[in-house]
Amino acid sequence: MASHKARLIGSLSLCLVLALVTNAQPTAPASVAELAAGLLAAPDEAGREALLTTPAALVNEALADRLAELGRQQYEQNQFDKALAAFQLSRQLAEKLSYAKGVVTALTGLGNAQSGRSDLKAALATYTELLTLAERDGERTQQANAHSNLCRVQMLQGELARAAEHCQTGLQIAEAERNQRLIAIILSNLGIVARQRGEYEQALAFYRRSLTLAEALGDKTLVGRLLNNLGVAYRALGNETAALRYYQQSLLYAEAAGNQLGVASTLGNISMIQRALGNYAQALGLSQRALAMAEKLGDKFTISQALLEIGSTQRVLGNYEQALPITLRSVALAEETGNQLQTAITWVSVGDCYWYLNRMDEARTAYERALSLAETVNSPFTITVTQAKLAHYYLRKEDYQMALKLSEAAVARDRQTGARQNLWLSLLRAGVAARLLNQPAEARRYFDESISVIEVAQLELAASERNQATYWESRLDPYRNLTAMLVLQGQPVEAWQYVERAKARVLLDTLNAGKINLAKSLTPAEQQQERQYKDALTVANTRMNRAAQNAQTTAAQRAELITARESARLDYEAFQTQLYAAHPELRIQRGQAPLIQLPELSQLLDGQSAALEFSILNEATYLFVITRTPQAAQPEVRSYVLPLKRDELERQVSAFRRQLADRDVTFRSAAKQLYDLLLKPAQAQLAGKTQLIIVPDGKLWELPFQALVTPKNQYLIETAAVSYAPSLTVLREMQAARARRGKPSGELLAFGNPAFGGETVKRIELAYRDAKLQPLPEAEAEVKALGQLYGAGSKVYTNAAAREDRLKAEAAQAGVLHIATHGVLNDAAPLYSHLALAANDEKEDGLLEAWELMQMDLKADLAVLSACETARGRIGAGEGVIGLSWALFVAGVPSTLVSQWKVESSSTRDLMLGFHRGLRNKSRPLTKAEALRQAVLSLLKSPRTDHPFYWAGFVLVGDGR
Numbered sequence: 001m002a003s004h005k006a007r008l009i010g011s012l013s014l015c016l017v018l019a020l021v022t023n024a025q026p027t028a029p030a031s032v033a034e035l036a037a038g039l040l041a042a043p044d045e046a047g048r049e050a051l052l053t054t055p056a057a058l059v060n061e062a063l064a065d066r067l068a069e070l071g072r073q074q075y076e077q078n079q080f081d082k083a084l085a086a087f088q089l090s091r092q093l094a095e096k097l098s099y100a101k102g103v104v105t106a107l108t109g110l111g112n113a114q115s116g117r118s119d120l121k122a123a124l125a126t127y128t129e130l131l132t133l134a135e136r137d138g139e140r141t142q143q144a145n146a147h148s149n150l151c152r153v154q155m156l157q158g159e160l161a162r163a164a165e166h167c168q169t170g171l172q173i174a175e176a177e178r179n180q181r182l183i184a185i186i187l188s189n190l191g192i193v194a195r196q197r198g199e200y201e202q203a204l205a206f207y208r209r210s211l212t213l214a215e216a217l218g219d220k221t222l223v224g225r226l227l228n229n230l231g232v233a234y235r236a237l238g239n240e241t242a243a244l245r246y247y248q249q250s251l252l253y254a255e256a257a258g259n260q261l262g263v264a265s266t267l268g269n270i271s272m273i274q275r276a277l278g279n280y281a282q283a284l285g286l287s288q289r290a291l292a293m294a295e296k297l298g299d300k301f302t303i304s305q306a307l308l309e310i311g312s313t314q315r316v317l318g319n320y321e322q323a324l325p326i327t328l329r330s331v332a333l334a335e336e337t338g339n340q341l342q343t344a345i346t347w348v349s350v351g352d353c354y355w356y357l358n359r360m361d362e363a364r365t366a367y368e369r370a371l372s373l374a375e376t377v378n379s380p381f382t383i384t385v386t387q388a389k390l391a392h393y394y395l396r397k398e399d400y401q402m403a404l405k406l407s408e409a410a411v412a413r414d415r416q417t418g419a420r421q422n423l424w425l426s427l428l429r430a431g432v433a434a435r436l437l438n439q440p441a442e443a444r445r446y447f448d449e450s451i452s453v454i455e456v457a458q459l460e461l462a463a464s465e466r467n468q469a470t471y472w473e474s475r476l477d478p479y480r481n482l483t484a485m486l487v488l489q490g491q492p493v494e495a496w497q498y499v500e501r502a503k504a505r506v507l508l509d510t511l512n513a514g515k516i517n518l519a520k521s522l523t524p525a526e527q528q529q530e531r532q533y534k535d536a537l538t539v540a541n542t543r544m545n546r547a548a549q550n551a552q553t554t555a556a557q558r559a560e561l562i563t564a565r566e567s568a569r570l571d572y573e574a575f576q577t578q579l580y581a582a583h584p585e586l587r588i589q590r591g592q593a594p595l596i597q598l599p600e601l602s603q604l605l606d607g608q609s610a611a612l613e614f615s616i617l618n619e620a621t622y623l624f625v626i627t628r629t630p631q632a633a634q635p636e637v638r639s640y641v642l643p644l645k646r647d648e649l650e651r652q653v654s655a656f657r658r659q660l661a662d663r664d665v666t667f668r669s670a671a672k673q674l675y676d677l678l679l680k681p682a683q684a685q686l687a688g689k690t691q692l693i694i695v696p697d698g699k700l701w702e703l704p705f706q707a708l709v710t711p712k713n714q715y716l717i718e719t720a721a722v723s724y725a726p727s728l729t730v731l732r733e734m735q736a737a738r739a740r741r742g743k744p745s746g747e748l749l750a751f752g753n754p755a756f757g758g759e760t761v762k763r764i765e766l767a768y769r770d771a772k773l774q775p776l777p778e779a780e781a782e783v784k785a786l787g788q789l790y791g792a793g794s795k796v797y798t799n800a801a802a803r804e805d806r807l808k809a810e811a812a813q814a815g816v817l818h819i820a821t822h823g824v825l826n827d828a829a830p831l832y833s834h835l836a837l838a839a840n841d842e843k844e845d846g847l848l849e850a851w852e853l854m855q856m857d858l859k860a861d862l863a864v865l866s867a868c869e870t871a872r873g874r875i876g877a878g879e880g881v882i883g884l885s886w887a888l889f890v891a892g893v894p895s896t897l898v899s900q901w902k903v904e905s906s907s908t909r910d911l912m913l914g915f916h917r918g919l920r921n922k923s924r925p926l927t928k929a930e931a932l933r934q935a936v937l938s939l940l941k942s943p944r945t946d947h948p949f950y951w952a953g954f955v956l957v958g959d960g961r
Contacts, residue, residue, distance in 0.1 A: 064090050067087075120157055120337070143173055146170075148186045148189060151189045155196070158341050158376060160193055160196055171190070185222065197378060235421065261299055272312075304331075304334040307333070323353050360397075371390065411446075420453055483622060609627075609628070611692075614694075614696055621644045621645075656674060683711075695724070704948065704952040723960030734958055747814070754800075754821055776821065783820050784798070819866065821836050823865060853887040861895065862894075898957060900954075910939065911954060935951075
């Protein structure tokens, strides 16, 4: 209800206007439309006084209607303050004229404008007044509409019970009146209430009923809003793919309708999905667009949502200091709107910022504020999220009873509502608390259920291989905690099986079921869009070429070109994400490849070999060693707890790797220490083993185990051949996939010392400051010697002939693929790491990127990337190194020889030739791992190349046989 003071001022203003407009002057408006526009355009009361010539006849019901119509137009453009002024004038005039219909129209618009500007208390008073008038006059449709609006406002205030009552009453009246549009609106509101209560299936039912009516009515604005609501509900249920599909449909409707607020809101929702999939640059771009639109519209609620998403993405990126003020601004705006649910959600994010800044008590306070608000508005999802956060806090404080209590409450509520999005985390917290309280049976039950929830959700995720890998990375803690518990219980075999279950899941799915063939599922329109995005990438690269040839290119222009290229890449990646959401049939048949069992390991191991698999937890590192003896029915698994915390392990590995890459002569002390920490505990079991298969975890992918120094002062490579694998199950599948592919028709396909055009050289140096593409004469000699070694059937291309388009055309039938050229690592986006080849100006730019390799179908048994840092990439938790070697596995190559640091050309040539000679030795053919070992031993004989810098950087990843 408007205050008495405001009503009095408004009445006086109207009286003044009415008095003034009765004194006709030569400049008086000639029509109701002119008068209405003039009244609203007047900057103040003095401006209205200028309207002295208005004929009294124009001050009528038509003027009240015109003012209301102008208010509606301003409202639809999200100009809420202007709409408010128009509706207030319309209402005052209608009351003065005793125009009942005009009063109702003006009050309805007034309440909508107040709600739009987040003045919920004023809107509630206005809609309550409307309901009173409608009940007094017996206007049933007006009653239903007032109940619907009261439902919406009280829902925004978090008063869900009262909101539901208003909606149910309004629905009964609307159904009795057979008002289909009003029924659709109220059903939509009921869906939102049900969703906020955690009744997701009920929410979906309401939304679908409403959508059917809205589509029949042709109400595109309502259809767009309902599609967005369906996306929100599906995301709460953990179905990211369905959520993204509905968001994208909603965005199209909002854009077509010119609904800027709807566009901003939906962009924010899509941003959340992109963040969940690990597309952080796209997520930031979308949320920043949403923020700009919301700020232009002045909508505080949507501004708060956009800021929350920006802060969340910055936090995930590790920019905690930057995320905190953004999130605090979001919570301040949420509080201004009076929306308690949004305020609660934002306080959770504030707590997360404090947590990662190690401000634990401030984090707890923020979580407690969020929980109090969430309980006030009865939002089950927000309650359980906050309870899980507080449980984590109490685990850190070693109050395990409180942690278990909060976790179990969250689990119970999540089970009741079916909200899988957070259930796995609540179960994880409960499992950790139970384990620390020495309740192993309960802990095991919680961990197993958490894993089950994760794996069921993964089955529903339609996304690219890269996005799937990112999705997995944040969900590995249940596996790791269960592993640790089983080791302590003396169950090494079962513990090892959970380690395997957590590793390289995306790669395993791809090897088992084949790559996703996106092109076959695209509609003609989607194919055209894809061509446009690829063309945009080509244009961006072409502009960089031209700039590279222009000596006048400035640093600012360089930065602009790089930004444009990155933008084109991000747009293409975002388009691909949309395609996977639009085509759920693209889901890989996940979970179909069974995990490797102990008896199957007999096919991978013999009496001279051992498999070493690592699992790194925050507090310790776990090593599983699997060996086979002729007398045993199956291989033996032993576990070792290494007292090496994650942070300390990462520090030591990084330092050792730098020593080797920098040719530091003092490296032996670190090499001995790392051997003692990582391998010496299993020394007895490893005695006499001459073939080691190492399955690293995390930072251990960057550790060249072959350069560790044993107690006998020997390098590990001197006693055993070493190969690496993402997991033992993946190794089995690589071998099976090789058998299914059949034998390639060709032998060796080699590319060496490509002729880099000046444009290519300059463009790489433009994009990568430290990249220098010098000629590689040793690489040319290397591949020519290999051509002689392999003889008939081999193909060798050098200089201008070593083109990217030729490699793409001929690689499919090669048995061995050898590329001796420069490799450039892209740390920020490893699937854009590339190999530099000769360019074909008409077709290819000469940069063979990892994502392009992934799209190829190769039959080669071995790929050798004789280039700098080709083993490196982003270390995906559980998945291994995502980069060039990972891309080759996806393309179908079971074994890849790659390098971990920038290598020296002449020693690389010698090592590569020795490696291939070992493979081609007709009298005693060697396995790939042993061939590499023998090549390394040859380099060790020379004082010039005995430092690990020259040989330890090359690692064999995949099948070492």
